[in-house]
Amino acid sequence: MTSDDFSQTxxxxxxxxxxxxxxxxxxxxxxxxxxxxxxxxxxxxAPGTGKTTLxxxxxxxxxxxxxxxxxxxxxxxxxxxxxxxxxxxxxxxEFREGPVFANVVLADxxxxxxxxxxxxxxxxxxxxxxTVEGKxxxxxxxxxxxxxxxxxxxxxxxxxxxxxxxxxxxxxxxGYPDAASEVDVLYSQNDRHxxxxxxxxxxxxxxxxxxxxxxxxxxxxxxxxxxxxxxxxTRSEPRLRLxxxxxxxxxxxxxxxxxxxxxxxxxxxxxxxxALAVPVLAHRMMLDTKAKYSGVRLPQLVEEILEKxxxxx
Amino acid sequence: MARTASIAVQEVESPLFxxxxxxxxxxxxSFVTLGISARAFATLPFLALLMLxxxxxxxxxxxxxxxxWAARAALLAIIFFSLGWQRSLFLPSYMFFDTRYVxxxxxxxxxxxxxxxxxxxxxxxxxxxGVLLISAIVFAxxxxxxxxxxxxxxxxxxxxxxxxxxxxxxxPRVRGLAMLLAALCIGGLVRLAMHxxxxxxxxxTMKLVQRAxxxxxxxxxxxxxxxxxxxxxxxxxxxxxLEGDCxxxxxxxxxxxxxxxxxxxxxxxxxxxxxxxxxxxCFAEPGQRLRIARIxxxxxxxxxxxxCVGLAxxxxxxxxxxxxxxxxxxxxxxxxxxxxxxxxxxxxAQHQGPLCxxxxxxxxxxxxxxxxxxxxxxxxxxAVRELAQRIGGxxxxxxxxxxxxxxxxxxxxEYSLTCEAGSGDPLANFLLDGKAAHCEYxxxxxxxxxxxxxxxxxxxTGYLAHESAGPGKMVVRxxxxxxxxxxxxEGLGWVTVEATPPSGLPLAMQPPSFFVLAMxxxxxxxxxxxxxxxxxxxxxxxxxxxxxxxxxxxxxGLLRKARQWLQRKRxxxxxxxxxxxxxxxxxxxxxxxxxxxxxxxxxxxPAHRTWQEHIAALAGRTGSAHLDLEQAEVxxxxxxxxxxxxxxxxxxxxxxxxxLGRLESVSPN
Numbered sequence: 011m012t013s014d015d016f017s018q019t020x021x022x023x024x025x026x027x028x029x030x031x032x033x034x035x036x037x038x039x040x041x042x043x044x045x046x047x048x049x050x051x052x053x054x055x056a057p058g059t060g061k062t063t064l065x066x067x068x069x070x071x072x073x074x075x076x077x078x079x080x081x082x083x084x085x086x087x088x089x090x091x092x093x094x095x096x097x098x099x100x101x102x103x104e105f106r107e108g109p110v111f112a113n114v115v116l117a118d119x120x121x122x123x124x125x126x127x128x129x130x131x132x133x134x135x136x137x138x139x140x141t142v143e144g145k146x147x148x149x150x151x152x153x154x155x156x157x158x159x160x161x162x163x164x165x166x167x168x169x170x171x172x173x174x175x176x177x178x179x180x181x182x183x184x185g186y187p188d189a190a191s192e193v194d195v196l197y198s199q200n201d202r203h204x205x206x207x208x209x210x211x212x213x214x215x216x217x218x219x220x221x222x223x224x225x226x227x228x229x230x231x232x233x234x235x236x237x238x239x240x241x242x243x244t245r246s247e248p249r250l251r252l253x254x255x256x257x258x259x260x261x262x263x264x265x266x267x268x269x270x271x272x273x274x275x276x277x278x279x280x281x282x283x284x285a286l287a288v289p290v291l292a293h294r295m296m297l298d299t300k301a302k303y304s305g306v307r308l309p310q311l312v313e314e315i316l317e318k319x320x321x322x323x
Numbered sequence: 324m325a326r327t328a329s330i331a332v333q334e335v336e337s338p339l340f341x342x343x344x345x346x347x348x349x350x351x352x353s354f355v356t357l358g359i360s361a362r363a364f365a366t367l368p369f370l371a372l373l374m375l376x377x378x379x380x381x382x383x384x385x386x387x388x389x390x391x392w393a394a395r396a397a398l399l400a401i402i403f404f405s406l407g408w409q410r411s412l413f414l415p416s417y418m419f420f421d422t423r424y425v426x427x428x429x430x431x432x433x434x435x436x437x438x439x440x441x442x443x444x445x446x447x448x449x450x451x452x453g454v455l456l457i458s459a460i461v462f463a464x465x466x467x468x469x470x471x472x473x474x475x476x477x478x479x480x481x482x483x484x485x486x487x488x489x490x491x492x493x494x495p496r497v498r499g500l501a502m503l504l505a506a507l508c509i510g511g512l513v514r515l516a517m518h519x520x521x522x523x524x525x526x527x528t529m530k531l532v533q534r535a536x537x538x539x540x541x542x543x544x545x546x547x548x549x550x551x552x553x554x555x556x557x558x559x560x561x562x563x564x565l566e567g568d569c570x571x572x573x574x575x576x577x578x579x580x581x582x583x584x585x586x587x588x589x590x591x592x593x594x595x596x597x598x599x600x601x602x603x604x605c606f607a608e609p610g611q612r613l614r615i616a617r618i619x620x621x622x623x624x625x626x627x628x629x630x631c632v633g634l635a636x637x638x639x640x641x642x643x644x645x646x647x648x649x650x651x652x653x654x655x656x657x658x659x660x661x662x663x664x665x666x667x668x669x670x671x672a673q674h675q676g677p678l679c680x681x682x683x684x685x686x687x688x689x690x691x692x693x694x695x696x697x698x699x700x701x702x703x704x705x706a707v708r709e710l711a712q713r714i715g716g717x718x719x720x721x722x723x724x725x726x727x728x729x730x731x732x733x734x735x736x737e738y739s740l741t742c743e744a745g746s747g748d749p750l751a752n753f754l755l756d757g758k759a760a761h762c763e764y765x766x767x768x769x770x771x772x773x774x775x776x777x778x779x780x781x782x783x784t785g786y787l788a789h790e791s792a793g794p795g796k797m798v799v800r801x802x803x804x805x806x807x808x809x810x811x812x813e814g815l816g817w818v819t820v821e822a823t824p825p826s827g828l829p830l831a832m833q834p835p836s837f838f839v840l841a842m843x844x845x846x847x848x849x850x851x852x853x854x855x856x857x858x859x860x861x862x863x864x865x866x867x868x869x870x871x872x873x874x875x876x877x878x879x880g881l882l883r884k885a886r887q888w889l890q891r892k893r894x895x896x897x898x899x900x901x902x903x904x905x906x907x908x909x910x911x912x913x914x915x916x917x918x919x920x921x922x923x924x925x926x927x928x929p930a931h932r933t934w935q936e937h938i939a940a941l942a943g944r945t946g947s948a949h950l951d952l953e954q955a956e957v958x959x960x961x962x963x964x965x966x967x968x969x970x971x972x973x974x975x976x977x978x979x980x981x982x983l984g985r986l987e988s989v990s991p992n
Contacts, residue, residue: 281935
């Protein structure tokens with residue numbers, strides 16, 4: 011795959027998503043970066059801002075298997091991973107795959123199920139495999155989890171465990187569209203929802219090729235050191251109880267490569283690291299109790315840390 | 324503090340704990356303090372060495388946990404408090420913090436501190452903070468001492484190191500510890516300050532409670548009594564300020580000639596005080612004057628040297644004096660301070676001025692009278708007479724006798740602020756038993772011996788002025804109060820006889836500490852300011868108020884400008900070096916040149932921003948730098964490709980130089 015092919019394919023996905031989600035180019039770009047870096051995405055915002063639609067649109071843009079899991083309080087781990095059933099026909103146990111056996115999994119309202127069920131996703135997300143009854147089963151590639159959650163509500167929800175938050179490469183906040191885009195949304199859904207006419211524009215093989223191509227982007231050592239200095243700064247920040255894990259550094263490394271490639275560069279710049287610091291790092295950190303109740307917010311804290319660490323020239 | 328990556332946090336043992344150097348330095352200062360105050364010159368240096376060894380060696384003792392030592396410290400504290408409490412059952416409550424218990428407790432803490440340095444500790448614990456806290460306790464224990472001469476030097480050192488340690492450590496627990504440390508130190512310092520100034524505090528308390536006469540506080544008494552101690556020696560209260568022709572001199576206040584039962588008379592209320600006109604106090608035309616300001620309140624004496632030519636009181640003063648002794652000279656109106664008058668110094672050390680009245684026959688007898696009679700207290704006086712005859716009975720002239728008596732007293736008696744009066748007459752006991760005593764005894768003894776040798780003498784109290792307060796200035800304090808003798812020499816007149824050994828004279832005292840002098844400077848400054856302010860009219864007040872408001876405005880403006888200048892300088896300093904870790908020297912030079920260009924244009928890029936972001940921000944700002952933004956974008960794009968992209972053929976640097984050259988050419992230098 012050449013650079014031109016890469017750009018063209020990415021633009022196709024972008025245009026396809028932009029038909030459905032209006033005025034959210036930056037969020038779409040971040041979602042694609044997450045896909046290209048081989049990670050998973052957590053979409054977080056108030057109800058009705060288009061989280062599920064965006065996730066579904068991305069799934070439909072890829073010509074692969076798409077499954078949706080509606081997370082409810084009574085969901086069990088086996089409902090996600092799958093389980094063995096007794097077959098009276100031949101008297102054996104037959105494994106029936108759960109909804110995670112897909113290329114794109116939409117975990118809708120993920121925080122409405124208990125941490126016990128959420129834990130079923132830990133192995134799935136980090137290793138792209140399921141181990142049931144001692145047998146390991148690989149998931150189809152590419153494997154991409156898009157989870158949505160509504161951070162406003164507290165009743166009937168369970169906060170995501172830190173271990174699971176750390177497995178989401180990016181956390182994207184959609185936000186409300188601007189006035190012009192919202193007017194556009196109204197008219198675009200006058201006859202039918204544009205999602206209904208959405209067609210797939212990229213195959214699974216192409217996505218895998220895109221992911222491989224991202225890995226060839228040059229990452230200068232000075233920028234890698236800058237990235238690690240940022241991670242260290244979060245670890246020594248007194249307002250934080252939990253800083254960035256090496257998994258977080260790795261996620262920032264890979265997503266910076268993906269961003270550089272989507273912007274047509276074959277090398278990473280410090281700007282890439284800085285632009286992705288908030289979506290990649292903020293959700294992985296834990297505030298100190300005092301800081302939490304004194305109004306400190308994690309994205310602002312990441313911005314503050316960015317203002318402290320010198321950038322390589 | 325954020326923990327590193329692992330989510331399940333485990334208790335991991337830190338391999339080695341070494342306190343940071345400010346903590347170590349603070350601990351060492353606390354050891355020195357305790358070592359001096361507890362006189363533990365063997366144990367404390369040993370403990371300090373052990374602590375330093377813990378800093379040098381890597382071996383550590385078995386691990387213990389934070390709560391264990393906290394419980395241990397609490398136990399020690401309980402022991403300490405129970406000791407103090409038991410003691411307070413038998414003694415007044417001020418003995419609660421008796422140094423005898425504080426210092427052993429401090430030593431226990433010092434030992435605990437060493438143990439903490441030698442222990443293996445779990446990771447993540449507040450290690451250095453604990454050591455610092457214990458060192459604060461050790462220092463507080465060391466500062467609770469009567470040997471407080473070293474504390475003014477050690478306390479600033481300790482606080483500096485403790486502050487550095489706290490600044491160095493930081494973290495969420497530090498604020499709590501800092502408050503504890505500050506409370507401990509402030510408590511210790513207040514206690515120390517109260518201890519150091521206990522005389523002044525007592526005096527002020529007495530003043531508030533019963534408006535006591537300050538006669539004793541300034542070191543002079545209307546009825547001098549040969550007591551066993553001389554407490555006024557410690558007081559630093561300033562009594563007189565001298566300005567002009569200053570030299571060491573005896574400033575006399577009261578003169579006595581009657582001695583009975585260890586006390587000198589006549590008492591103040593038994594004297595016949597008469598008005599005296601300023602003309603009688605001045606024998607000569609005013610020449611060079613010595614200005615004296617009496618700055619202590621409730622004291623009405625005018626102090627003057629015996630051999631002065633004249634005394635010029637403040638205009639309008641109504642004076643009284645005891646004509647017989649020509650002393651005391653009293654200002655009739657009041658003792659309000661400050662009261663200024665002038666003294667015209669004598670032409671020679673023997674000049675017989677207005678304070679030297681000729682000795683009539685009646686007074687001569689009084690000045691030669693010795694205590695005696697049937698009173699059993701005076702049974703040793705024949706022996707005193709014999710002693711006097713042994714000393715100077717064979718000498719011809721009175722001056723020789725005076726000299727011999729002074730030499731005898733200085734050679735055979737030592738100076739001491741305390742004296743055991745013994746039974747009977749204290750003066751005879753002093754003379755015959757060869758005791759050590761203070762100046763009142765020496766002066767009284769000189770008077771008695773000289774009277775035995777037929778030299779009319781009397782007892783004088785006043786001040787010995789000796790402390791310089793700058794060129795041509797002196798200050799006299801309450802502790803300079805002194806007693807001496809005056810003798811009548813035929814053909815010469817009255818002379819001052821100083822019999823006290825040089826080691827006992829006020830001038831042998833340690834000069835006041837820096838803190839005392841600084842405090843006095845502030846007092847004087849405030850007094851001058853208050854006097855100046857009270858002398859202003861309403862118009863002047865309004866004028867000065869306006870001027871002060873303007874000055875404040877200008878000062879605030881200047882401070883703001885200075886702050887802006889400093890911030891700008893800091894920004895420049897932050898960007899003065901470029902974080903470049905690449906191997907291409909040419910690119911590094913280009914980066915420095917570009918950064919230098921931005922600085923020259925007054926828009927240096929902050930170290931935490933990328934050039935790209937900075938240029939984008941500049942582009943959005945109107946009238947910012949004189950920078951060709953398009954060319955700058957080109958430069959940055961090419962620079963980034965060369966710096967962070969795949970290494971090229973080496974021509975990138977040349978192209979970049981060309982672009983940068985264009986940029987520099989269009990920008991003003």
